Amino acid sequence: MPKASVDCCSQPGLMRPDLALEKILAHVSAVTDTEQVGLDDAMGRILAQPVVSLIDLPPFDNSAMDGYACRWQDLQSGQPLTLVGTSLAGHPFEGDTPKGSCVRIMTGGQIPKQYDTVQMQENAQANGNSVVLQQPYAQGAHVRPKGEEASQGQVIYQPGVRIGAPEMGVLATVGAAKVTVYRRLTVAFFSTGDELKPVGSELNPGDIYDSNRYAIKGLLSRSYVDYIDLGVISDDPDKIRSAFLEAAEVADVVITSGGVSVGDADFVKQILDEVGQINFWKLAIKPGKPFAFGQIGKALFCGLPGNPVSSMVTYYKLVQPILAKRAGLPTPPVLKVPATLTCAIRKRPGRMEYQRGIYSYDAQGKLQVMTTGAQGSGMLTSMSVSNCFIVLDMDQGNVAAGETVTIEPYQQVLE
Numbered sequence: 001m002p003k004a005s006v007d008c009c010s011q012p013g014l015m016r017p018d019l020a021l022e023k024i025l026a027h028v029s030a031v032t033d034t035e036q037v038g039l040d041d042a043m044g045r046i047l048a049q050p051v052v053s054l055i056d057l058p059p060f061d062n063s064a065m066d067g068y069a070c071r072w073q074d075l076q077s078g079q080p081l082t083l084v085g086t087s088l089a090g091h092p093f094e095g096d097t098p099k100g101s102c103v104r105i106m107t108g109g110q111i112p113k114q115y116d117t118v119q120m121q122e123n124a125q126a127n128g129n130s131v132v133l134q135q136p137y138a139q140g141a142h143v144r145p146k147g148e149e150a151s152q153g154q155v156i157y158q159p160g161v162r163i164g165a166p167e168m169g170v171l172a173t174v175g176a177a178k179v180t181v182y183r184r185l186t187v188a189f190f191s192t193g194d195e196l197k198p199v200g201s202e203l204n205p206g207d208i209y210d211s212n213r214y215a216i217k218g219l220l221s222r223s224y225v226d227y228i229d230l231g232v233i234s235d236d237p238d239k240i241r242s243a244f245l246e247a248a249e250v251a252d253v254v255i256t257s258g259g260v261s262v263g264d265a266d267f268v269k270q271i272l273d274e275v276g277q278i279n280f281w282k283l284a285i286k287p288g289k290p291f292a293f294g295q296i297g298k299a300l301f302c303g304l305p306g307n308p309v310s311s312m313v314t315y316y317k318l319v320q321p322i323l324a325k326r327a328g329l330p331t332p333p334v335l336k337v338p339a340t341l342t343c344a345i346r347k348r349p350g351r352m353e354y355q356r357g358i359y360s361y362d363a364q365g366k367l368q369v370m371t372t373g374a375q376g377s378g379m380l381t382s383m384s385v386s387n388c389f390i391v392l393d394m395d396q397g398n399v400a401a402g403e404t405v406t407i408e409p410y411q412q413v414l415e
Helices: 017-025 073-077 165-173 212-221 237-250 266-275 308-327 381-385
Strands: 034-038 067-070 081-087 101-105 117-120 124-127 130-133 155-157 178-182 185-192 225-233 253-257 277-282 290-296 299-304 337-341 352-361 367-371 388-392 404-409
Touching: 017 308, 067 081, 067 130, 155 165, 185 212, 185 237, 185 308, 212 225, 212 253, 212 308, 225 237, 237 253, 237 266, 237 290, 237 299, 253 308, 266 277, 266 290, 277 299, 290 308, 299 308, 308 352, 308 381, 352 381, 352 404, 367 388, 367 404
Parallel strands: 081 101, 185 225, 185 253, 253 299, 337 367
Antiparallel strands: 034 178, 067 101, 067 117, 081 130, 124 130, 277 290, 290 299, 337 404, 352 367, 352 388, 388 404
């Protein structure tokens, strides 16, 4: 990555966050190291090789209903059928099936090869071994054919799929006892600043508790990484230099909060420029704006702003896609939905704004949203009480109650 000759933060104008992300992702490549893991350890991992089904799915014709299996042709006469046995899931019927016969069958039970149709038990009248069936809607009714969902050898998942709970079930269903996945990312992170103190310690005048590190840890714990928490690094050039070098030695990605905005200690940027290739940007985003990205050794570097909400918003907009691509995932889609604003919002054109909102449904079932109130970038409680971002475009100004806005629910954006 080319080194910025001039600190971008000192330049007039702001960069659109989508343009910044495009430029950033052009310098991000996925890890190539892979490993084979057992299915029990596959949750959350990212597939590096295709997965093919080892069996037909389902592996045999089976019943979708509790009822009776029979020949379609035998139903045409309207005569009672002779019950010759029972087929249960895991206990198929293996006896003879002469013409005019039927088998009592349970859901999932294997259908005898000579039969082709099932009628549900509600449409059957049984009297001993004599069964009268209403004719079902078609030949093959209520039958799950062999290979209906997948054929043996068929590709079920391509590389880049993240294994979640549904995928775990599918992998088990097709017999995939082991899968080849990309290795997990290692992410090292720390906070910078003499004013930051550990939770539980006594605060002196001017001190604050280090909240960003815990928020970042929470975000990373919901991701596909192994993380290394390096704690708080004081405003000491030697300690900061050592922290950067140590983190870059062991991690694929290094994340810091603080030290990238105008007015921060000069030696932070000086050391970053010394040990790596870093660009500093002012982004057209609120809360946020200062962001640093580049490389230290073999590790990517992401420098988040120090204000707590700004840190979380820039993580969402920039770091999350970086981690996804580095881990072997496509850029994660973000759910965007329209909602009616129930309160007025003041906004000055010039930056994309991500105001914290609370969405709900009105009496008619339509989506509505309100802000959490004050939107200061240091008010981390606004992230806690909200359930979405209200996204306001760069050129947008004040928004009146009753207007339609775009929201991004946290369920999507903070996973």
